[in-house]
Amino acid sequence: xxxxxxxxxxxxxxxxxxxxxxxxxxxxxxxxxxxxxxxxNALGGLIxxxxxxxxxxxxxxxxxxxxxxxNVENASASGGSALKLAYIMVASGAYDLVLALGMEKLYHRxxxxxxxxxxxxxxxxxxxxxxxxxxxxxxxxxxxxMQINQRSIxxxxxxxxxxxxxxxxxxxxxxxxMISEKNHFNASLNPLAQYKTPYKVDEVLESPLVTYPLTxxxxxxxxxxxxxxxxxxxxxxxxxxxxxxVTLAASIEVSGMDRPSxxxxxxxxxxxxxxxxxxxxxxxxxxxxxxxATAFGEVYAYESFGFCEKGAGGRFAQEGHSRLGGxxxxxxxxxxxxxxxxxxxxxxxQIYEAVMQLQGRAGKRQVQGAKVALTHGxxxxxxxxxxxxxxxxxxxx
Amino acid sequence: xxxxxxxxxxxxxxxxxxxxxxxxxxxxxxxxxxxxxxxxNALGGLIxxxxxxxxxxxxxxxxxxxxxxxNVENASASGGSALKLAYIMVASGAYDLVLALGMEKLYHRxxxxxxxxxxxxxxxxxxxxxxxxxxxxxxxxxxxxMQINQRSIxxxxxxxxxxxxxxxxxxxxxxxxMISEKNHFNASLNPLAQYKTPYKVDEVLESPLVTYPLTxxxxxxxxxxxxxxxxxxxxxxxxxxxxxxVTLAASIEVSGMDRPSxxxxxxxxxxxxxxxxxxxxxxxxxxxxxxxATAFGEVYAYESFGFCEKGAGGRFAQEGHSRLGGxxxxxxxxxxxxxxxxxxxxxxxQIYEAVMQLQGRAGKRQVQGAKVALTHGxxxxxxxxxxxxxxxxxxxx
Numbered sequence: 123x124x125x126x127x128x129x130x131x132x133x134x135x136x137x138x139x140x141x142x143x144x145x146x147x148x149x150x151x152x153x154x155x156x157x158x159x160x161x162x163n164a165l166g167g168l169i170x171x172x173x174x175x176x177x178x179x180x181x182x183x184x185x186x187x188x189x190x191x192x193n194v195e196n197a198s199a200s201g202g203s204a205l206k207l208a209y210i211m212v213a214s215g216a217y218d219l220v221l222a223l224g225m226e227k228l229y230h231r232x233x234x235x236x237x238x239x240x241x242x243x244x245x246x247x248x249x250x251x252x253x254x255x256x257x258x259x260x261x262x263x264x265x266x267x268m269q270i271n272q273r274s275i276x277x278x279x280x281x282x283x284x285x286x287x288x289x290x291x292x293x294x295x296x297x298x299x300m301i302s303e304k305n306h307f308n309a310s311l312n313p314l315a316q317y318k319t320p321y322k323v324d325e326v327l328e329s330p331l332v333t334y335p336l337t338x339x340x341x342x343x344x345x346x347x348x349x350x351x352x353x354x355x356x357x358x359x360x361x362x363x364x365x366x367x368v369t370l371a372a373s374i375e376v377s378g379m380d381r382p383s384x385x386x387x388x389x390x391x392x393x394x395x396x397x398x399x400x401x402x403x404x405x406x407x408x409x410x411x412x413x414x415a416t417a418f419g420e421v422y423a424y425e426s427f428g429f430c431e432k433g434a435g436g437r438f439a440q441e442g443h444s445r446l447g448g449x450x451x452x453x454x455x456x457x458x459x460x461x462x463x464x465x466x467x468x469x470x471x472q473i474y475e476a477v478m479q480l481q482g483r484a485g486k487r488q489v490q491g492a493k494v495a496l497t498h499g500x501x502x503x504x505x506x507x508x509x510x511x512x513x514x515x516x517x518x519x
Numbered sequence: 520x521x522x523x524x525x526x527x528x529x530x531x532x533x534x535x536x537x538x539x540x541x542x543x544x545x546x547x548x549x550x551x552x553x554x555x556x557x558x559x560n561a562l563g564g565l566i567x568x569x570x571x572x573x574x575x576x577x578x579x580x581x582x583x584x585x586x587x588x589x590n591v592e593n594a595s596a597s598g599g600s601a602l603k604l605a606y607i608m609v610a611s612g613a614y615d616l617v618l619a620l621g622m623e624k625l626y627h628r629x630x631x632x633x634x635x636x637x638x639x640x641x642x643x644x645x646x647x648x649x650x651x652x653x654x655x656x657x658x659x660x661x662x663x664x665m666q667i668n669q670r671s672i673x674x675x676x677x678x679x680x681x682x683x684x685x686x687x688x689x690x691x692x693x694x695x696x697m698i699s700e701k702n703h704f705n706a707s708l709n710p711l712a713q714y715k716t717p718y719k720v721d722e723v724l725e726s727p728l729v730t731y732p733l734t735x736x737x738x739x740x741x742x743x744x745x746x747x748x749x750x751x752x753x754x755x756x757x758x759x760x761x762x763x764x765v766t767l768a769a770s771i772e773v774s775g776m777d778r779p780s781x782x783x784x785x786x787x788x789x790x791x792x793x794x795x796x797x798x799x800x801x802x803x804x805x806x807x808x809x810x811x812a813t814a815f816g817e818v819y820a821y822e823s824f825g826f827c828e829k830g831a832g833g834r835f836a837q838e839g840h841s842r843l844g845g846x847x848x849x850x851x852x853x854x855x856x857x858x859x860x861x862x863x864x865x866x867x868x869q870i871y872e873a874v875m876q877l878q879g880r881a882g883k884r885q886v887q888g889a890k891v892a893l894t895h896g897x898x899x900x901x902x903x904x905x906x907x908x909x910x911x912x913x914x915x916x
Contacts, residue, residue, distance in 0.1 A: 196571065244572075377588045
């Protein structure tokens with residue numbers, strides 16, 4: 123993966139090339155060995171104007187041509203979607219060696235453009251797109267996108283969930299801040315992270331309010347970056363002589379639903395399928411990289427994936443269980459909060475972190491003896507749920 | 520599939536719903552039986568503003584929720600890409616019943632917006648994007664998109680190929696016009712076609728010049744529409760009690776290359792793989808639905824797929840071989856020229872036509888005794904080649 127950050131002078135081609143070359147070197151393969159590529163990108167069309175063939179365009183300078191290229195998007199979960207498709211392509215038997223690439227340039231000198239593009243992860247014609255936001259029916263792009271007062275509409279969604287959790291379970295704003303402190307600390311150990319400054323709980327609470335209870339340091343930033351993974355069958359890995367390949371034991375994706383409030387939510391649905399596919403349970407997970415687009419997202423993940431009881435996520439963080447050295451370190455990379463969140467790159471960057479951890483190559487943020495990792499992405503919104511959620515479970519060896 | 524045409528007052532949701540419901544009825548399944556969906560759309564992001572989760576958004580009113588939705592794009596070949604992914608998903612064993620949907624709203628009251636969006640099917644930073652066109656570095660969208668004088672840049676590409684074919688092989692403008700006449704005649708037999716008026720060769724030649732030798736009636740129009748297909752394994756089709764399911768014998772996709780001029784071109788490469796996968800040859804094809812974005816595209820297809828010798832495509836049309844009643848009817852539906860060309864819908868609409876023909880349900884345009892059909896999509900541009908090409912071979916029973 124590339125470093126994550128704001129890179130106004132680096133193109134998607136540049137970022138994608140760096141990530142792919144590093145993945146090929148690590149896998150011991152050449153660009154010419156790739157049989158198919160899946161390229162995840164959420165907002166290149168709206169932000170750079172390049173639509174339709176984003177994968178072919180960025181793979182061209184690498185000499186990856188001729189092979190099928192699937193351009194896929196699923197909002198913030200696009201990276202996990204690319205990975206899942208690559209997994210299915212290998213499983214189908216049609217391809218030996220498949221590249222999964224996630225890339226994003228979210229930063230634009232016109233901040234409003236980025237914010238409007240982010241809103242395209244919702245159903246723009248549907249009622250929830252209009253709630254709580256100021257509509258401007260005649261924006262520059264004349265596409266119904268919203269004026270959103272210098273914050274992404276998704277922060278309002280997360281804040282709504284965070285407030286509900288406080289009311290139902292007594293979760294505190296301080297507990298959310300502790301998650302942010304943890305992830306920013308972890309990021310300070312990650313040379314590829316966008317933010318390398320650790321922040322204390324007080325500093326997190328004192329940073330500007332976005333939407334109560336979320337302050338700026340509890341929200342993921344606007345980021346650019348790319349990450350890549352090379353997938354093949356276990357047989358093919360043996361043929362390549364790979365000793366340290368990591369096994370993808372499950373790659374599951376579900377979509378959001380309009381559902382009765384007593385029906386299983388999207389996190390519960392995806393967790394059940396992922397654990398079943400991997401034939402593992404929460405007790406087997408040594409570390410997790412979860413979708414902390416905000417600090418509340420991490421609480422939601424703890425509970426969805428059975429790391430703690432429903433409602434106990436705030437205490438789980440407060441008691442230090444999810445810190446490095448705790449019983450189940452979460453977001454050792456720094457997560458979306460600290461490593462940064464270039465939408466489609468995040469899901470593949472989680473895989474990068476999981477692989478580093480399972481191969482014992484994570485340096486100062488190494489989770490000792492890690493054998494099983496879970497990664498988790500979420501994207502967009504359909505009603506009260508994310509539009510997409512995907513989970514991967516990876517095993518050493 | 521929906522009728523194709525210009526539907527300023529019909530949304531993507533509306534078009535997609537009509538196509539999906541019809542596909543479900545024909546397959547004898549319910550929306551709730553679908554295990555996964557692949558949704559192809561090329562330009563919704565740039566034209567309607569809805570990006571990221573286009574599939575989830577249009578499937579929501581149908582009640583298709585919860586299952587994984589893959590949003591895929593590959594310019595004009597997006598429909599074939601959706602179909603290919605659905606095919607791979609079934610082949611992987613992970614899903615029983617997969618929906619492939621292609622949909623497009625290309626028409627916009629601001630024609631310039633549609634033309635600029637179409638240009639996003641090229642590598643916008645690369646040299647060929649700048650050749651032969653007037654650049655406007657400060658367009659409304661400020662994304663490097665081109666001012667293209669009221670025609671799609673792709674028409675210049677096709678015209679370049681058409682002129683080269685005339686110089687090398689003596690192909691005539693009249694021969695291109697004969698293809699257009701044939702396809703408009705076929706479209707007049709297709710109740711779902713955008714253009715139902717047959718045109719004579721003289722009328723085609725006298726229509727306004729786009730880029731020599733292509734006149735307007737030799738170019739596909741701007742269209743809206745949707746088409747859907749339901750895919751499953753042969754075993755599952757038997758379990759459903761389907762007597763008339765059509766077999767997808769090959770679904771192959773390749774990408775364009777920067778290549779030496781004596782290396783096999785993209786059409787030759789994709790044809791070889793498709794015939795190998797289906798274990799069939801050109802002599803087995805009873806009808807074809809090919810990518811006649813312009814009349815020259817059809818000549819290119821005749822030759823790529825071995826319907827005639829290299830260079831003989833113009834004569835092949837002139838001699839009537841590709842007409843209904845000829846030895847190998849091509850584009851019995853009317854093709855992109857007559858049926859219309861809503862980008863991502865076209866590839867799935869070809870499948871619709873192939874299935875109708877192989878099931879003997881094509882009415883006045885029925886190819887008698889058709890047992891094997893080939894469909895063909897192309898999209899975007901990488902250097903001198905389309906960025907993507909896909910081919911399906913379908914067999915009755």
